[in-house]
Amino acid sequence: xxxxxxxxxxxxxxxxxxxxxxxxxxxxxxxxxxxxSQRACVFCGSRVVLYPIADAVHLVHGPVGCAAYTWDIxxxxxxxxxxxxxxxxxxxxxxxxxxxxEKRLYAALSALIEEHRxxxxxxxxxxIIGLIGDDVAAVCRKVSAERGIPVLPVHxxxxxxxxxxxxxxxxxxxxxxxxxxxxRSADYRGDPAVxxxxxxxxxxxxxxxxxxxxxxxxxxxxxxxxxxxxxTGDGRVDEIRAAHxxxxxxxxxxxxxxxxxxxxxxxxGIPFVQASFFGLDDAAAAxxxxxxxxxFAGEPALAERAAAIVAEEVDKVLPEIRAIRRDLExxxxxIYVGGAFKARSLVKALRLLGVSTALVGSQTGDKADYxxxxxxxxxxxxxxxxxxxxxLSRFLKMKRVQIFIGGVKERPxxxxxxxxxxxxxxxxxxxxxxxxxxxxxxxxxxxSAMSPVWSLLDRERDD
Amino acid sequence: xxxxxxxxxxxxxxxxxxxLTINPAKTCxxxxxxxxxxxxxxxxxxxxxxxxxxxxxxxxxxxHYKEPVMAATSSFTEGASVFGGQSNLLQAFNTIFTLYxxxxxxxxxxxxxxxxxxxxxxxxxxxxxxxxIPAGRVVLHANTPSYxxxxxxxxxxxxxxxxxxxxxxxxxxxxxxxxxPGWVEPSDMAELKRLLETMEIPxxxxxxxxxxxxxxxxxxxxxxxxxxxxxxxxxxxxxxxASIGLGPYCSGPxxxxxxxxxxxxxxxxxxxxxxxATDRFIDALRRTAGVAVSETVIRERGRLVDMMxxxxxxxxxxxxxxxxxxxxxxxxxxFLRDMDMKVKYVVTGTPGKPFESRMSELLGEAEEGxxxxxxxxxxxxxxxxxxxxxxxLIGNSYCKYMARDEDIPFVRFGFPILDRVGxxxxxxxxxxxxxxxxxxxxxxxxxxxxxxxxxxxxxLVM
Numbered sequence: 001x002x003x004x005x006x007x008x009x010x011x012x013x014x015x016x017x018x019x020x021x022x023x024x025x026x027x028x029x030x031x032x033x034x035x036x037s038q039r040a041c042v043f044c045g046s047r048v049v050l051y052p053i054a055d056a057v058h059l060v061h062g063p064v065g066c067a068a069y070t071w072d073i074x075x076x077x078x079x080x081x082x083x084x085x086x087x088x089x090x091x092x093x094x095x096x097x098x099x100x101x102e103k104r105l106y107a108a109l110s111a112l113i114e115e116h117r118x119x120x121x122x123x124x125x126x127x128i129i130g131l132i133g134d135d136v137a138a139v140c141r142k143v144s145a146e147r148g149i150p151v152l153p154v155h156x157x158x159x160x161x162x163x164x165x166x167x168x169x170x171x172x173x174x175x176x177x178x179x180x181x182x183x184r185s186a187d188y189r190g191d192p193a194v195x196x197x198x199x200x201x202x203x204x205x206x207x208x209x210x211x212x213x214x215x216x217x218x219x220x221x222x223x224x225x226x227x228x229x230x231x232t233g234d235g236r237v238d239e240i241r242a243a244h245x246x247x248x249x250x251x252x253x254x255x256x257x258x259x260x261x262x263x264x265x266x267x268x269g270i271p272f273v274q275a276s277f278f279g280l281d282d283a284a285a286a287x288x289x290x291x292x293x294x295x296f297a298g299e300p301a302l303a304e305r306a307a308a309i310v311a312e313e314v315d316k317v318l319p320e321i322r323a324i325r326r327d328l329e330x331x332x333x334x335i336y337v338g339g340a341f342k343a344r345s346l347v348k349a350l351r352l353l354g355v356s357t358a359l360v361g362s363q364t365g366d367k368a369d370y371x372x373x374x375x376x377x378x379x380x381x382x383x384x385x386x387x388x389x390x391x392l393s394r395f396l397k398m399k400r401v402q403i404f405i406g407g408v409k410e411r412p413x414x415x416x417x418x419x420x421x422x423x424x425x426x427x428x429x430x431x432x433x434x435x436x437x438x439x440x441x442x443x444x445x446x447x448s449a450m451s452p453v454w455s456l457l458d459r460e461r462d463d
Numbered sequence: 464x465x466x467x468x469x470x471x472x473x474x475x476x477x478x479x480x481x482x483l484t485i486n487p488a489k490t491c492x493x494x495x496x497x498x499x500x501x502x503x504x505x506x507x508x509x510x511x512x513x514x515x516x517x518x519x520x521x522x523x524x525x526x527h528y529k530e531p532v533m534a535a536t537s538s539f540t541e542g543a544s545v546f547g548g549q550s551n552l553l554q555a556f557n558t559i560f561t562l563y564x565x566x567x568x569x570x571x572x573x574x575x576x577x578x579x580x581x582x583x584x585x586x587x588x589x590x591x592x593x594x595x596i597p598a599g600r601v602v603l604h605a606n607t608p609s610y611x612x613x614x615x616x617x618x619x620x621x622x623x624x625x626x627x628x629x630x631x632x633x634x635x636x637x638x639x640x641x642x643x644p645g646w647v648e649p650s651d652m653a654e655l656k657r658l659l660e661t662m663e664i665p666x667x668x669x670x671x672x673x674x675x676x677x678x679x680x681x682x683x684x685x686x687x688x689x690x691x692x693x694x695x696x697x698x699x700x701x702x703x704x705a706s707i708g709l710g711p712y713c714s715g716p717x718x719x720x721x722x723x724x725x726x727x728x729x730x731x732x733x734x735x736x737x738x739x740a741t742d743r744f745i746d747a748l749r750r751t752a753g754v755a756v757s758e759t760v761i762r763e764r765g766r767l768v769d770m771m772x773x774x775x776x777x778x779x780x781x782x783x784x785x786x787x788x789x790x791x792x793x794x795x796x797x798f799l800r801d802m803d804m805k806v807k808y809v810v811t812g813t814p815g816k817p818f819e820s821r822m823s824e825l826l827g828e829a830e831e832g833x834x835x836x837x838x839x840x841x842x843x844x845x846x847x848x849x850x851x852x853x854x855x856l857i858g859n860s861y862c863k864y865m866a867r868d869e870d871i872p873f874v875r876f877g878f879p880i881l882d883r884v885g886x887x888x889x890x891x892x893x894x895x896x897x898x899x900x901x902x903x904x905x906x907x908x909x910x911x912x913x914x915x916x917x918x919x920x921x922x923l924v925m
Binding site for chain 1: 472474477480481482483484485486487489490491493494507509512513514515516517518519520521522523525526529530531532533534535536537538539540541543544551552554555556557558559562563573574575578579608609610611613678680681682683684685686812842861
């Protein structure tokens with residue numbers, strides 16, 4: 001490891017080992033120019049947050065690439081309209097870059113709204129919009145006035161910060177929607193039994209990958225709580241507009257949505273709690289946190305219902321989890337994901353399966369995230385911020401990792417090393433959230449780590 | 464078959480929309496430049512722009528190839544876009560040569576760095592003058608703004624840049640051929656090399672992604688896999704006796720430059736997809752290399768013709784819709800015509816006069832009801848299919864929505880293919896590749912016949 005550090009001067013501050021007194025990771029800084037970073041840009045951050053709103057038009061204002069690469073790549077399921085799965089772009093050409101793209105934007109927006117009659121439109125400004133000086137906000141205001149729907153600019157020029165700044169720009173767009181309409185219980189899409197409940201929440205940072213929102217929503221509804229809106233999984237514009245009437249915000253993906261939660265707290269007086277639905281412990285904690293939130297003081301029944309749900313769900317899944325644990329016990333895992341908050345849940349979930357975490361890292365974690373990871377992980381666990389393939393593969397080999405949890409760019413690296421893989425990002429195909437999600441997670445880990453293919457690998461060349 | 468009614472957001476008719484592209488049939492230049500640069504040994508592509516560009520290209524290529532894809536980025540910030548990207552690029556050279564140790568850095572620009580006006584030759588010159596490029600290592604660049612051309616032109620520009628920077632004339636002619644394969648899969652590049660070797664023709668192929676984006680699982684991660692064109696071979700390209708550029712859009716600029724720069728005569732041909740285009744390729748090889756066509760190749764051709772004859776009753780008169788890139792669409796259309804199929808709709812996001820005139824040469828003028836949409840997008844193709852469907856649809860993975868909505872047999876072909884494997888392993892070029900095209904086409908047509916035929920007409924022997 002020391003020899004690796006010697007090689008990697010510029011990275012020294014972004015790699016640490018848990019339990020060491022020097023644990024003080026540098027993070028939140030832009031990637032070193034020239035690195036093969038796994039990170040993305042501001043636009044990417046905005047696009048992933050807003051994309052799942054299914055009855056809105058999402059227009060990417062810029063040259064074709066940004067729209068093409070984000071066309072239906074996120075497995076955010078909608079139970080209704082699928083408008084978000086089409087790719088709309090102003091496809092700017094050289095003359096537009098010279099003379100400006102406002103006219104084109106106006107025409108494109110008008111045509112889209114005319115044809116698809118969406119409930120709102122989001123306009124994403126990409127890199128060069130910031131340079132050529134299109135007044136995207138003014139065009140949006142004009143079209144909004146003409147068409148009578150919210151048309152929201154998303155200031156997501158790629159170079160104006162990191163992916164986190166993109167989350168923030170998306171949150172700003174969402175915040176301007178919140179409070180512009182009233183909820184209608186007749187339109188409630190969840191369990192009719194809670195449509196008129198006086199207790200209500202919004203769930204923030206849940207994107208309904210592989211249909212996970214249904215699972216999470218179900219737990220709270222069984223507690224007797226109405227879920228006013230989910231931001232943004234299976235999202236609907238009208239539900240988000242009325243989100244200010246909820247009693248509490250439950251923030252799952254803290255990295256992306258805490259900014260919105262704070263805005264709603266300051267603007268509408270809605271308190272928020274943080275939660276994670278990955279792993280049995282955290283899923284249970286997410287229910288208890290809502291039950292015991294000050295917003296629901298005077299509702300002692302909530303705690304009892306939460307406890308009953310947890311008991312019932314854990315009973316259902318524990319036998320299989322125990323069985324899988326027998327197969328996985330003693331294995332070593334690595335985690336490299338977008339947000340560090342999720343990484344914490346995964347460390348705990350792996351521990352429940354008898355799997356130790358040898359390496360954990362994220363693209364966008366902050367100081368507090370990494371301090372928490374340091375406290376949580378076993379001594380010696382490598383903790384990295386903004387890593388790259390060469391570094392990851394070195395650590396995977398050094399730590400003799402057997403299963404890697406990451407996203408699209410990490411999968412083939414793991415496979416080349418002969419290591420099992422679980423996608424915990426956009427490309428997950430099965431729900432991994434909630435109690436039933438934990439079983440799916442365990443099954444997937446076992447299936448991949450114990451795939452017969454690894455025994456067919458010619459390991460003679462291995463060192 | 465249950466179908467999701469909600470996925471249908473395409474109306475048969477819609478208001479005019481000059482300013483709007485829906486479901487693009489193209490993407491931007493830089494990804495093509497990145498793919499081309501990956502086909503040179505120990506070359507690290509570098510994206511001079513925001514971090515997201517590089518990340519998107521790598522993710523898309525990874526989804527297409529199921530392989531790690533290495534590339535670095537200048538990681539532009541607000542400051543860089545105000546003061547220019549020079550300091551980012553200089554720092555990037557330092558980081559890359561220190562950490563990743565490539566022999567070559569292939570820089571491509573983005574819409575951001577182009578709009579700012581970064582002068583790449585000047586920056587590279589400065590880096591060289593200040594000793595920021597270690598001895599024996601090289602840096603090259605291609606201008607690939609996203610608001611000009613498409614992924615196709617980006618590939619062409621980067622291939623051309625390699626010739627521009629490195630091809631030299633020593634005055635001592637070699638007996639090699641230079642072959643520019645165009646934007647085809649690693650499997651296709653391997654097949655082209657096999658054909659050259661079968662005919663005992665010495666060659667340099669640029670680029671060559673076989674052995675890079677189709678690497679075996681060994682238990683090791685290789686930052687630079689063993690494949691890729693060697694830099695010394697690119698340098699020697701100025702001395703080759705002739706060059707063959709496959710695909711005018713992807714290979715034309717490089718082949719023409721090698722001609723003007725080093726006086727290497729070039730033949731620019733269609734990609735050898737299908738029988739007639741492969742005939743022209745093999746004939747060009749025979750003429751330029753002065754060799755006889757090998758028995759192996761003659762036999763392969765004969766087997767292809769045999770398959771076309773045997774299966775004519777299933778291909779005759781069938782209508783086809785195609786979406787893709789000009790270099791692929793022209794020879795593919797010709798092959799479908801050779802199979803007695805009727806190419807009804809063609810759409811590309813990379814329009815141009817050469818494409819349109821080549822299509823007319825190969826297929827004749829469009830007939831009543833035909834549509835050759837260039838420029839066009841997949842949404843407009845979908846609307847045509849809604850108005851009058853075809854028997855077959857051929858295109859990249861994004862065409863699967865149309866295939867499902869309109870219930871049309873579908874063959875994946877082109878870039879990207881995000882939802883199937885095989886394209887990096889089994890070629891579509893050459894006679895054997897043409898047999899694979901046929902096998903795929905017949906497979907979906909005959910599966911459809913089996914699915915739809917009533918019990919009494921359900922046939923065992925086809």
